[in-house]
Amino acid sequence: MKPLQITLWFCLLSALPLRAAVTDAFVRQTDLKTGQVYDIPYTTPGGPYTSPLPVSEDGAKFELFARGTAWDTNIYLLDTKLIYAYGPTARLSITTEDPYVFGDSAGGTYVKRTRSDRPFTITTTVSGLVSSSDASAAEKSVYYEVRAMNYDPVTYSSLNMPTSLLHAYNLGNGELTWGPVYHELASPTLMSGCGQQTYTCVQYAADNVPDTILAQPTVQIWPVATANIDKITSGQVFIDRIPTITFAMAHLYPDSRTYAQIYPGPAVLGKVGTLITGTERRYGSYYNPNQGVTPTNVPQDVQIAIDNISAYASADGIYTLEVITETPFFNRTGERLLKITFEVDRVISSRGALSTGEKPAQ
């Protein structure tokens, strides 16, 4: 037996931001013949990894595991490398409109994200398989499946949530592009989809090599944001001071800027009005460039009470109130979540105080 010294390249650079000083990952080396397991704590964020344990001619499996960041205490398989005489390779690429990626997208296991109304594309690339008729299943194909998991719609947590199988195939050599596709989560509506879809490519067990995950990326799907305003409806006429209203904004995308604006006149798409002070919310590093750390990676729900809407509608007339959100989608241009057009007519109020509330006949 001729032992080999193996240097592998695992990249944790983006997987473990700002946690370089803490040992949050380890490489598990499993000898394919004996099953002997060796755990090596991994502290360097990225770069080559040299196994101190020789690799036998039968080969070895290397798995990179890491703890999640911050409150996420789950342990994730970030990458797998097989050092083996024969072995297929598989690469799964997920393309979304959000540049966010958790983990190393060049590796096999990472997380991307999108919104439930936006399409995304998966590309599977497999090589190293053989096509001879006497080849075993492990030599001719790799297993590919898609699983869905709904998150808790209130906490956005994946903790203890079950998964369901959406699709399962065998793949041969070559590249396949699946998409653009939309999410397939079991949600009450497509727009409220909240969960993840995980794409897994597995090498079938053969010759002492157990079933081995070759790639396992995930795409998180967050719901489309919603906005509601109480105590004010479209077409409503205010003859006195507008009461305190509450903006209820739900599922604000973790990379977003959302605000309410008001302008005189009926609703006009694209019109820039006056931003209502206190309604603006910014999430994610793009909209908070000076914060240094991304403050959230799940959607946000907020309720904002505004008691001085009348200050923005001092003159009698028609006004439109809008809630607009900007996200990585549509090149970060604004999407209108809500529009309400109302009227302020205080003249009627003063007349009504003198006589009746009815408008005079034309």
Added chain:
Amino acid sequence: MTTSPSLVTLLFHAFVFIAAFLGIGSITPCMLGEPTTQGSNRAPTAGANRQGATRDVIDEESLRALASKASQQAATHGSKTQPLDAPRPSTESSLLTSSILISDGDKFTIVPIGSVLHLPTNLRSRVIARPQGDILMWPDFLQKNTAWITAKEVPLPVSRGEMKAPAALIREFSNEVRIVVAVYHGCPITMLEPASNNAPQTPKAADRR
């Protein structure tokens, strides 16, 4: 005496000046108690850095139509795949099934199955079946819990079952009151039984399941 009103007036004017300097025009109820860690409430300037909305957010009916069309197209990809003619392989990581979890009541660590050389009876409850609490990687966990867990460096041929463990090594941990984990170059490693002929080797350590 008319000194106190002037002091109050000065303080008030100082507050107004500082507030104006910081751009605090008015304090409205909505500005109190707002999140400071999750979202930021920038002092907005009307129209600044905004271009209005370019579109209305999509409605459910339109989205269903788009998704249905995309789904039909995606279905054609199934014809480019191969039939499933073998049992589905496991897509779960084997981490838990190939590991021993050791807990200090607050945090736990992971070591390879077969790496626990010695497990005193009174410490058996430290070995847990499922993760409890946060994980602490081996070197940090060992450093934190040296009172009841220790590591024993073993030669590689011994760990692979290619050579019998020296008697001194066995004596050393047989009287140990702490949990003993086999390590090679400081990292936990499975201890294998010596292979007889071509029989597969198995873990021989105290944690064998």
